[in-house]
Amino acid sequence: MSRHSSTPPQESLSESAKNEVRLDALAREVEDLKRELGIRDDILQQVADHATTVVKSRRLRIGNAIGDLLYRLRRRRSSHVAVHLNRTLEQIRKLQRSPTGRRSHASTRPWQGIGLANNPIQQQRSVTVVIPVYNAHDDVRACLESVVRHHERGSRILLIDDGSTDTNIWPLLHQYDDDHSFITAVQNPANMGYTRTINRGIGMTQNDVILLNSDTKVTRGWVSKLQQSAYSRDDAGTVTPLSNAAGAFSIPQQNVNNPIPLDLSVEEMGELLAFVSERQLTVTPTGNGFCLYIRRDLFDEIGVFDEEHFPQGHGEENDFSMRAAAAGRVNLIDDGCFVYHKRSASFGEGKGKALEVGKKTLETLHPSYKPQIQEWLQNDPLAELRAFLKTLPQHRQTKGGRPTLLYILHDGRGGTRLTSFDLARAAEADFHVLLLTTGRRTWTLNEVVNGDIKPLEERELETEWYIHQPLAHDRARFLVEILTKHSVGLVHARHFLGNAPEILHLCSVLDVPTVVSFHDFYSVCPNTQLIDDRGRYCGGDCNDGPRGCSVNRGWILEIPPLKNAWVHVWRRRVESALRRASAYVTTSQHTRDTIAKHFAFAHDREFSVIEHGRDLGHLPDVARPPVPNEPLRAIVLGALNFPKGTGLLQSILERDGEHRLELHVLGVWPSGFEDSAGNAVLHGRYSQSDLADKVRKIGPALTIVPSICPETFCHALTESWAMGLPVLGADFGAVRDRITKYGGGWLLDPYSPELWLEKLHAIAEDPDDYDARRREALAAAQPTVAEMYTAYLRIYQRAAETSSATTVS
Known part of the structure; x- marks a missing residue:
């Protein structure tokens, strides 16, 4: 779903460098002004006032403000204003050094994030x-x-x-x-x-x-x-x-x-x-x-x-x-x-x-x-x-032919992107389909044309994305442009990363119905996987421990104190937006129950469970049953990190002193995992086209899904079953839901590595049980993309009925 780098994106660094260049240019202009003659006093005062406004306003667009000041100075020179600018220049430097998206150090409410108040109201005035x-x-x-x-x-x-x-x-x-x-x-x-x-x-x-x-x-x-x-x-x-x-x-x-x-x-x-x-x-x-x-x-x-x-x-x-x-x-x-x-x-x-x-x-x-x-x-x-x-027309524009459906999702990798693209391609049969991918500094509008995802417009945004800030004006304008220019009749919000829950408000204002998907628990808590400071699943209920909870630093570079604090601000913000949506969709009953636990009103709304459809073709049965007296061969698929089970895997490997487990990892893993992975074989990335061939060469008996947080669907389980591989997974979330429903695997407490190693040994020694689970895996129902889309289409049709401006055939 998301990136894993802890290094800020390059665009953040380049913007900071640009502002330094602007400030240096401003300093040179001040020095030049000292050597030049004055002009009209009213013009000088306007320039001085503008410089003061830059400092006092604490606007987020610091670079633009400095650039505008430079423009004014170059047009209207005066030694009189130079004295004032010398005093304000250092203030501007302090403002520029304040973290992007936050107030200056002078603010008493640094996480308000609206870039307005120099002296915020301490209490409401009558x-x-x-x-x-x-x-x-x-x-x-x-x-x-x-x-x-x-x-x-x-x-x-x-x-x-x-x-x-x-x-x-x-x-x-x-x-x-x-x-x-x-x-x-x-x-x-x-x-x-x-x-x-x-x-x-x-x-x-x-x-x-x-x-x-x-x-x-x-x-x-x-x-x-x-x-x-x-x-x-x-x-x-x-x-x-x-x-x-x-x-x-x-x-x-x-x-x-x-x-x-x-x-x-x-x-x-x-x-x-x-x-x-x-x-x-x-x-x-x-x-x-x-x-x-x-x-x-x-x-x-x-x-x-x-x-x-x-x-x-x-x-x-x-x-x-x-x-x-x-x-x-x-x-x-x-x-x-x-x-x-x-x-x-x-x-x-x-x-x-x-x-x-x-x-x-x-x-x-x-x-x-x-x-x-x-x-x-x-x-x-x-x-x-x-x-x-x-640019906005006086009247809402209607469009003949197929209605326009807009998907909104982040521009990261992972299952959200994969399934969203599959769904968008399927929807092309009934809709003109657009996809808006939202990044930290760039939004890209794409169009589906004969199954291909083609970019229409890329918009470079004025500020970095920060979770604690509301939807910025330039992002809102771009979304309004898309909705009006393309006569969008329905929006499917697939994720709020890189955008904001307020996109649902904006769509509602323009009478565009929305459907919201929950691919993880980001709406409940920006921690996303609901892993607490002890490394355990919290269900969204904060403990009283002194340590804070982690977030994905690839996306969330800054966040207010989360546990027992800003998480409640976040939920109120999400709830306010979700109430504007027409329908909700997720991929497992456990995920639905968790979302509805924290947003109780969702119980009374249309809230469907639709499993991800995958067109995996006729993948070969590549499973090789355990061989007596040989190490049990197992694979792990996908992007590994701590919530996805690196710690559990390391603990299992540390306890496998007799090397009775041969573990193969296909995907990506965090830095340093190689040093603690013991005798595990790390294969690196794979694609859908070469997955079966790589797995066949390994010849595993089963797949391990070691997540210590509840999966909301688990593509690794789908891919494994399609290849005849039973799955050993954690006893919660979608993995529990699906294995309980179809069989095809075993469930264990994710916080007991000893039990996992014992179970792996037991699987190797019980061929009859293994064979039964393998047959269940092969027989498990696997919805196709078309079947998934048919379920979504019914939701789209009902949602469209809430807006008189939209008709979905």
């Missing part, structure tokens, strides 16, 4: 959402429904009726006040105007404030996202989300009322944006009052909104933002938060005139406002995100 209301009953109701649906603990809602002429407004607000303890509704004695109304609301609380228009619809997690962004840096003052219609904060196009793409609901658009956004929290000259998070300490510093100059709104938030900037605070965009805006349904008549008056007033009070806005628009920091969203 926030009051102030919603001024003036008429527009239906819009207000829709807004309140969304606010209640996405209410978060620690937040309160303050509704202020600013003298609405619609007599249905106050009863509506009053009803929400009665129904929800976190909502308070008040009335102005008369129409006070927008700015006085929001200032009244701000004065009624000592909390942070979110100003929210009554013609909006919020999305899941909106308060916590904005709050987290507001405290991502010490000098943050305001935060504005993105929207379909909020001027420069509109996506994908600025200053228009954008339709939501792909026929998505507002909720789904919020989820999609959360996946595909880089969450870079860009500084902007101004916030937008349609939805504006404001820290309480900013009110304490600069006061509230200017009622005198902007009594009806239309410029009050811009003036407030400019005053915040003048006080050394910054206005941020949360590009991962989406709030729908119907646009100005609550301002009544006379909007056009009020806008013009507000604009002139703003430019008079802040002459630099317009140039700053023009500069920001010209260097649009959201350009990359906008460009991606523009």
